[in-house]
Amino acid sequence: MRFLLRRFIAILATLLLASMVVFLIIHLVPGDPAELLAGPGVPKSDIEMMRRSMGLDQNLFVQYGIWLSRLLRGDLGRSLVFGDAILPLVLERFLNTFLLSLFAIVLSVVAGIPMGILSAVKQNSLTDILVMAISIVGISMPIFWVGLLLILIFSVYLGILPATGTGSFLHLILPGFALAGNSLAIIARMTRSSMLEILRQDYIITAEAKGLPERVIIWKHGLRNALIPIITIIALQFGYLLGGAVLTETVFVYPGLGRLLVDAISRRDYPVVQASILLIVVLFVMINFIVDIVYTYLDPKIKYER
Amino acid sequence: MDRFRQNKLVVVGGILVTFFVVIALASPLLTRYDPAEQHLDAVLQKPSAKHWLGTDELGRDILSRIIWGARTSLLIGLLVIVIGGTIGVAIGALSGYCGGVLDILLMRIMDTVMAFPTLLLSLLFVAIIGIGLEGAILSVGLASIPRFSRLTRGSVLSVKEAEYVEAARVIGQSSTKILLKHILPNCLAPIVVLATLTIGNSILVVSGLGFLGLGAKPGEAEWGVMLSNARGFLRSAPHVAMFPGLAIALTVLGFNLLGDGLRDVFDVRQQ
Numbered sequence: 179m180r181f182l183l184r185r186f187i188a189i190l191a192t193l194l195l196a197s198m199v200v201f202l203i204i205h206l207v208p209g210d211p212a213e214l215l216a217g218p219g220v221p222k223s224d225i226e227m228m229r230r231s232m233g234l235d236q237n238l239f240v241q242y243g244i245w246l247s248r249l250l251r252g253d254l255g256r257s258l259v260f261g262d263a264i265l266p267l268v269l270e271r272f273l274n275t276f277l278l279s280l281f282a283i284v285l286s287v288v289a290g291i292p293m294g295i296l297s298a299v300k301q302n303s304l305t306d307i308l309v310m311a312i313s314i315v316g317i318s319m320p321i322f323w324v325g326l327l328l329i330l331i332f333s334v335y336l337g338i339l340p341a342t343g344t345g346s347f348l349h350l351i352l353p354g355f356a357l358a359g360n361s362l363a364i365i366a367r368m369t370r371s372s373m374l375e376i377l378r379q380d381y382i383i384t385a386e387a388k389g390l391p392e393r394v395i396i397w398k399h400g401l402r403n404a405l406i407p408i409i410t411i412i413a414l415q416f417g418y419l420l421g422g423a424v425l426t427e428t429v430f431v432y433p434g435l436g437r438l439l440v441d442a443i444s445r446r447d448y449p450v451v452q453a454s455i456l457l458i459v460v461l462f463v464m465i466n467f468i469v470d471i472v473y474t475y476l477d478p479k480i481k482y483e484r
Numbered sequence: 485m486d487r488f489r490q491n492k493l494v495v496v497g498g499i500l501v502t503f504f505v506v507i508a509l510a511s512p513l514l515t516r517y518d519p520a521e522q523h524l525d526a527v528l529q530k531p532s533a534k535h536w537l538g539t540d541e542l543g544r545d546i547l548s549r550i551i552w553g554a555r556t557s558l559l560i561g562l563l564v565i566v567i568g569g570t571i572g573v574a575i576g577a578l579s580g581y582c583g584g585v586l587d588i589l590l591m592r593i594m595d596t597v598m599a600f601p602t603l604l605l606s607l608l609f610v611a612i613i614g615i616g617l618e619g620a621i622l623s624v625g626l627a628s629i630p631r632f633s634r635l636t637r638g639s640v641l642s643v644k645e646a647e648y649v650e651a652a653r654v655i656g657q658s659s660t661k662i663l664l665k666h667i668l669p670n671c672l673a674p675i676v677v678l679a680t681l682t683i684g685n686s687i688l689v690v691s692g693l694g695f696l697g698l699g700a701k702p703g704e705a706e707w708g709v710m711l712s713n714a715r716g717f718l719r720s721a722p723h724v725a726m727f728p729g730l731a732i733a734l735t736v737l738g739f740n741l742l743g744d745g746l747r748d749v750f751d752v753r754q755q
Contacts, residue, residue, distance in 0.1 A: 188595075195596040199608070206612045314744070318737035320688055322695045323711060323729030330722050421601035425692050429715070440696050443611045451611050455604060463599050 185470045189463055196463075197249070200456045201242050204448050214448060217258045249456075255449040259442075264453045268435065272457060274344060275427070275434035279419035281354040286362035287412055291401075293362075294369025294408075298377060299396060309366060316363030321422075325356040325429035342431040353430040357423055361415040368411040372404040379403075406476055413469040417462040493745030500738025508554040517545035519552040519705040528721040537727050540710070541717055546724065549705040550731050556706045557735060560621055560690045561683035567625030569679055572632020573668075579633065580640030581663050591637065594630040602627050606689055610698050617690075617706065620699040624686045635678055639671035646670075673750035677743055684739030691732050707732045 204211045212229040213220075220228075229235050233244045248255075254264040297309040332352060333341035340349050376382065377400055385395045424436025435454055442450035488494050507514060517535075523543030531538045537546040579590040600608065609623030643649065644667060652662050693699035694708025702709060707728040714725035 191592070192596050192599050195593075196599055199596070203608070203612055208614075314740055315733070315737060318684065318688075318740050319733045320691060320695075320708075320711075320729060320736070322692060322708075323725075323732065326711065326715065326718065326725045326729065330718060330725070334719055334722070418601050418603075421604040424603065424607070425695065428696055439607060440698065443607065443698060444615065448611075455600075455608055455611075458604055459600055462601055462604075466599075 182471060182474060185467060189467050192463055193460065196459050197246060197456065198242065200452050200459070201245050203452055203455075205238070207448065214446065215258065254453040257442075257447055257450050259445050259447045259450075264450055267450070268438070268453050268457055271433060271435040271438045271454075274432065275420060275423050275436060278350060278353055278357060278426070278432065278434060279416060279423055281350050282357035282419055282423075283361060283412065283416045285354060285358040286365050286415070289358075290362045290365030291369050291408065293366040295373055295396060295401065297366065297370040298373035301374060306370075310370070313363035313366045316359050319359065320425075321356060321360060322425045322429050324359055325353065325426055328352045328356055329429070344432060349432075353426050353432055356429065357419060357426045361419060364415060365408070365411060369404070369408050372407045373400055376400050376404040406473065409472060409476070410469055413465050413472075417465045420461055421458045487749050491745045491749050493741045494749060495745075497738050497741030497743070497745055500734060501742055504554050504735050504738065505558060507551055508558045511551045511555050515545075515548040515551050517548040519544065519549045520703065521545070528717060528724065530721075530723060538721070538723050540724050541713060541721075546710075546727055549710060550707070550727055552705040553707045553710065553728065553731065554735070556617075556700070556704070557687045557691065557732070560617075560624075561687045561739070563621050564625045564628060564686035564690070565679045565682050567622065568628030568682065569632050569675070571626075572629040573636045573675060575629065576633035576636025576638075577640050577663060577668060577671075580637040581644065581659070581667065587637075590633070594633050597627075598630045598634075600627075602685075603689060603692070606693065607698070610693065615698050617694075617700040617704070620690050620693040624689050624693075628682055628686065631678060631682070632675070635674055636671060639674055640667055643667050643670045673746075677747045677750060680739055680743035680746060684736040684743065687732065687739070688736050 204214060207214060210225075212225050212232070212234045215232070215234075216225045216228050233241055236244070252265055254268065256262060257264055257267065260267075293309050293313070297306045300306050329341040329352065332339040339352050341352065343349050382395060382399055385399050390399075421436070423434055424440055426432070427434040427437040428440065435458065439451060439454040439458075442448075442454065488498075521544060523539065525543065526535075526539055527541055527543045529535055529539040529543075535545050535547065537550065540546055540549070575590055575594070579587045597605065605627040606620070606623045609626050610619055613619040613622055640663075649662060649666050652666050657665075690699055691706065691708030691711075694706050695712045697712065700706035700709045702713070710728040711725060711732075714721075714728070717724055
């Protein structure tokens with residue numbers, strides 16, 4: 179419990195610092211914050227009024243305080259381009275990204291773990307070399323190119339899956355596979371190296387000597403003990419997918435959070451930029467915290483450390 | 485040297501990397517067409533003897549654009565590790581060597597920065613610095629600092645206690661000299677591995693930013709931008725989307741293989 183409490187405090191500190199970084203965006207961008215927030219073509223007098231009403235004439239610390247207190251009440255401001263409240267917009271887009279990332283992570287776990295196990299059990303065999311080759315190629319391929327290739331094969335030539343849009347499960351398949359490739363490769367590699375480590379342990383040799391069936395040794399004695407680093411990498415990958423789905427979303431014209439962020443950057447819609455980044459960071463940090471909690475269940479040793 | 489030659493990953497990766505480096509250095513000699521030269525009477529042509537990889541939507545020779553693009557991509561990778569590597573190693577070395585409050589402070593900041601996924605961090609910097617290739621390179625470079633500093637700090641901490649460092653201190657060498665001459669050279673192997681992998685990854689990320697329209701300008705011969713343009717012609721001219729993607733994949737694969745191989749050769753424990 180003390181370990182988790184310490185981690186929780188560390189996470190709060192991280193989030194606080196991260197919120198400062200995100201807050202500072204508007205002040206680090208060249209130009210006057212009030213003018214940036216007012217948008218183009220707004221008369222000088224209105225800008226001055228806005229400066230005062232938003233507290234932009236106060237010093238930075240006061241401004242941060244105002245910004246943070248509004249943030250904590252769920253007020254993320256309004257989009258400069260659309261004029262809409264940001265919170266519902268961001269949440270709607272986030273839900274799309276979450277669905278896509280969830281589908282992709284399930285795909286990469288379901289394929290990646292067995293690939294890694296197979297590779298480790300048959301170390302240095304042709305299967306092993308093949309799996310490792312596939313995974314390093316998978317890590318090296320640009321995700322947006324994989325997406326284009328998938329569209330080319332399954333939509334243009336075979337015509338069996340929709341290339342763009344949302345609305346049904348069919349629309350998730352191509353972007354899901356494109357997004358999964360990278361994580362699949364990383365999870366397979368991690369599973370392999372973690373399993374190799376475990377399979378060398380004495381208790382595995384004992385289990386073999388006892389004459390337990392190979393299936394039991396691999397899945398029960400092997401995988402269960404190799405699981406901690408694998409779970410870490412899965413959680414981390416899920417976080418990366420949430421933040422990194424932007425390329426996939428662009429290729430498949432999928433209305434996700436990443437796409438919203440990139441559009442906002444291009445349009446200089448800074449409140450939306452701030453909100454999207456903050457949301458992704460909060461999620462990423464939360465996921466890491468959940469991993470810490472899962473750890474303490476899986477490995478009792480951690481409770482006593484530090 | 486034999487250790488390097490015996491490692492297949494190093495050999496294959498090295499060949500791929502060398503191939504692209506040679507192409508990048510010799511691009512003016514290897515190309516028949518100017519990469520920006522438009523032939524509006526010959527747009528979206530399939531590969532032929534005249535244009536080995538065909539032409540794009542403005543009739544520009546794709547092979548020439550890919551060869552010139554190699555220059556851009558390798559320069560991107562190099563600049564990113566110059567920015568991220570130098571600053572990151574400096575922070576890490578300082579943090580590990582000095583310890584104390586400075587160490588806690590610097591690492592707390594690095595941990596915060598690492599709370600952002602890399603692509604997101606790059607996007608954040610692009611939002612501040614502005615859209616364009618320079619901005620993209622600087623952003624990805626800055627985003628790579630924490631990894632270098634974390635790694636360097638760890639190595640410095642383990643080397644710091646070595647006897648030869650103790651000996652140098654006893655004979656009265658200055659801290660700067662000890663750090664630069666005795667500690668850092670012995671931390672080099674993992675840093676070289678990380679740098680190699682970082683080059684590959686930054687080529688991937690910066691071309692991704694180009695693809696998103698946040699990196700190189702639309703007309704430039706940059707692989708990510710070329711792929712972004714090709715999206716519009718996926719049905720009529722799929723080959724236009726083929727080759728730039730293949731070029732990115734092969735270059736990145738080269739650096740990844742080389743990095744993995746070097747890790748084996750140097751026997752750096754996987755983190």
